[in-house]
Amino acid sequence: MNGLIFLIPVALLLGLTGLVAFMWSLRNGQFDDPDGAAMRILIEDQDKPAS
Amino acid sequence: MTYVARRPDWSADAVETRLAVPDMHCAGCISKIERLLPLQPGVHAARVNFSAKTVIVSHAADLAEPDLLRAFDAIGFEAQPLHSAAAHERSQALRKLIRALAVAAFAAMNVMLLSVSVWSGADGSARKLFHWISALIAIPAVAYAGQPFFRSAFKALRAGSTNMDVPISIGVILATSMSLYETIIGGRHAWFDGALMLLTFLLAGRVLDEMMRARAASGAEALVRRTAPGAMRLAEDGASQWVAADALAVGDRVLVAAGERLAADGVIEQGSSRFDLSLLTGESAPVTLRAGDRATAGTLNLDGPVTLRVTAVGEGRAIAEIARLMESAGQAKSRYVRLADKCSRLYAPVVHLLAAITFAAWIIAGASWHQSLLVAIAVLIITCPCALGLAVPVAQVVVCGAMMRAGLLVKDGSALERLAQADQALFDKTGTLTLGRPRAFGVEALDEEERSIARALAMTSRHPLAVALRQALGGEHVGPAVLTDVEDIPGEGVRALWHGQAVAMGKPAPQDLSDQAGASNDPTMAVALELGNGRRHIIHFADALRPDAARALADLCALGLPPAIMSGDREEAVQLLAGQLGVPAEGGMRPANKLARLQALAEAGHKPLMVGDGLNDGPALAAAHVSMAPGSASDVGQQAADIVFLGDSLSGIPKSVRASRATMRIVRQNIGLAIGYNALAVPLAIAGYVTPLIAAVAMSSSSLIVVANSLRLRWAVK
Numbered sequence: 001m002n003g004l005i006f007l008i009p010v011a012l013l014l015g016l017t018g019l020v021a022f023m024w025s026l027r028n029g030q031f032d033d034p035d036g037a038a039m040r041i042l043i044e045d046q047d048k049p050a051s
Numbered sequence: 052m053t054y055v056a057r058r059p060d061w062s063a064d065a066v067e068t069r070l071a072v073p074d075m076h077c078a079g080c081i082s083k084i085e086r087l088l089p090l091q092p093g094v095h096a097a098r099v100n101f102s103a104k105t106v107i108v109s110h111a112a113d114l115a116e117p118d119l120l121r122a123f124d125a126i127g128f129e130a131q132p133l134h135s136a137a138a139h140e141r142s143q144a145l146r147k148l149i150r151a152l153a154v155a156a157f158a159a160m161n162v163m164l165l166s167v168s169v170w171s172g173a174d175g176s177a178r179k180l181f182h183w184i185s186a187l188i189a190i191p192a193v194a195y196a197g198q199p200f201f202r203s204a205f206k207a208l209r210a211g212s213t214n215m216d217v218p219i220s221i222g223v224i225l226a227t228s229m230s231l232y233e234t235i236i237g238g239r240h241a242w243f244d245g246a247l248m249l250l251t252f253l254l255a256g257r258v259l260d261e262m263m264r265a266r267a268a269s270g271a272e273a274l275v276r277r278t279a280p281g282a283m284r285l286a287e288d289g290a291s292q293w294v295a296a297d298a299l300a301v302g303d304r305v306l307v308a309a310g311e312r313l314a315a316d317g318v319i320e321q322g323s324s325r326f327d328l329s330l331l332t333g334e335s336a337p338v339t340l341r342a343g344d345r346a347t348a349g350t351l352n353l354d355g356p357v358t359l360r361v362t363a364v365g366e367g368r369a370i371a372e373i374a375r376l377m378e379s380a381g382q383a384k385s386r387y388v389r390l391a392d393k394c395s396r397l398y399a400p401v402v403h404l405l406a407a408i409t410f411a412a413w414i415i416a417g418a419s420w421h422q423s424l425l426v427a428i429a430v431l432i433i434t435c436p437c438a439l440g441l442a443v444p445v446a447q448v449v450v451c452g453a454m455m456r457a458g459l460l461v462k463d464g465s466a467l468e469r470l471a472q473a474d475q476a477l478f479d480k481t482g483t484l485t486l487g488r489p490r491a492f493g494v495e496a497l498d499e500e501e502r503s504i505a506r507a508l509a510m511t512s513r514h515p516l517a518v519a520l521r522q523a524l525g526g527e528h529v530g531p532a533v534l535t536d537v538e539d540i541p542g543e544g545v546r547a548l549w550h551g552q553a554v555a556m557g558k559p560a561p562q563d564l565s566d567q568a569g570a571s572n573d574p575t576m577a578v579a580l581e582l583g584n585g586r587r588h589i590i591h592f593a594d595a596l597r598p599d600a601a602r603a604l605a606d607l608c609a610l611g612l613p614p615a616i617m618s619g620d621r622e623e624a625v626q627l628l629a630g631q632l633g634v635p636a637e638g639g640m641r642p643a644n645k646l647a648r649l650q651a652l653a654e655a656g657h658k659p660l661m662v663g664d665g666l667n668d669g670p671a672l673a674a675a676h677v678s679m680a681p682g683s684a685s686d687v688g689q690q691a692a693d694i695v696f697l698g699d700s701l702s703g704i705p706k707s708v709r710a711s712r713a714t715m716r717i718v719r720q721n722i723g724l725a726i727g728y729n730a731l732a733v734p735l736a737i738a739g740y741v742t743p744l745i746a747a748v749a750m751s752s753s754s755l756i757v758v759a760n761s762l763r764l765r766w767a768v769k
Contacts, residue, residue, distance in 0.1 A: 008165075012161060015157055018157070022153050026150065034102055
């Protein structure tokens, strides 16, 4: 029982983190162009480090 | 590295335009567009969206749409203008659904974890704790993620009808509140997991359905209106001023420059020019109009400036009549009931009745109202249509993705259902069977020097024949020659000097054409090139057949859709083409004739597929059982059509027919699977044997089977 009190919040928190991360990436347009994202890794010297 | 669609700091005067670029097919294309397009004059930056096959271009505000298309042309891509507002709205709706799905899926996973512990024997205070945690997660999640269903169900109930969302909402709300009650009294079972899983699967179906619509919208539905936005109005004192189309009044005098579309109907007062009427009538050859002739809105002035006295504006224009025909024809089609709706119409009352009978039967059999209600909820939940809700959208989304990769944009799911039923194919001629743009013949006779002069001359003019000539010469790696003293004579052609020699491109004289035996002697479809030193060439143009036209028609015949041609062009031109292809044809048809023909066919019980592109095909496209238009079609044609095929080839038409039939096969299998599952599970539920575990397993496995079956359609577009 003691373990549960500790583990259940941890499990929920981890799940919630995933949910928040998903919502964030959705809002930032990460899912706008899934096919393009797969292609872009093949392009050389195009993406520069974000400054 | 950044993969985010980050917007660079574009200057304040920059305007963003979205364009469809169907030819992109690899990483090289992406990098080519994003690197080379900003090098074009006036273009600041470009960002490719590969999934939607669109490019967002940021450019200077004074760069007009044709210039933008030319910039794409210069780097070797063909772009088509898009209007993005509607697509944007759609993607907002989609995002809301995805968010609801994410919440439902998160909650379902966590509650399921806790439920599994309960099923495997957690008891006493542990069970009570687990149920309370489940309630804490599930109630807000249901309240948030269930909204799309609750709203739609509420709307339907208020209108006095039911839809598939009514049993879903009742089931979810009843199950959640019953579970809360069980939790409070410390009962054995809670149904939070069932309610959440139901929402998750149904939302997945909704997301897929919406995704398909959004995809189609981004590609086809919202292509820009290409009728002229305004005109140059001449005041009494001779001054001219640009006014918007709806500010024009009857009696105004307007100046129409070469290469401009008419914004209103009118009578020509001054000047004469050739007009391209193909958008309106399907006539492929330009028609010469002189002072006193009537000209209609939407036609294109090809040669020289003319002055027009406006006789009709707005709703009075001939073009508006076509729009009215189209609207009334389209209304009849919108009554088509989709297969999924047909199912749900039968489904909702049956499920409610079943649950009510179960409840009553258990009460009569002497069970407590509490137990009877639990069983009734089990029936509602287990019959809830998650497999049924997925059956149609999953199949359609999978096939639409496959079709999209093949350059076929489907507007909505019912188009596939209707296409699968089609038993006849009717084709427009100009722009549909043919490319609708002239192609040059005889360019091979020019030597390299002549080619470069010809290319330079062609680049000075916006005339369609000059554009065609430029395209024919563009493939050769010959740069344009340097010309001086370029002079553009409206209605005649272009004159210039090249190294001191007079060169010209223009209308051929009648004797030029009669010399050449066998060649077409239509003076409107040829140009004469004078290339210095007395070198003269006549280049002929013709509206060429689309590639694969004959094969596509033969394929359609084999698929049980005998083709026929229905064109507004001259009878002789139509019969010539019909003879080549070996199909029956009729020419000289007005939009109303085409419409009447389709209505007659529908009354005779036929389900015709109409393929057309022009404004004149609009009503026919809207009236046909199902319709297709090429990507090069007028915006009206694309709006009216159910499926738009990109690229020049016609082979997309038989491909679409085959894919739609495969889809309907899979959809029927899916519905069969879903009903079969219900037939197995319902008796168990009515008998009261369904534990939450069985319900959960049965529900998810039936949904997964339906999804797996639909994935077979990925390879259906052949």
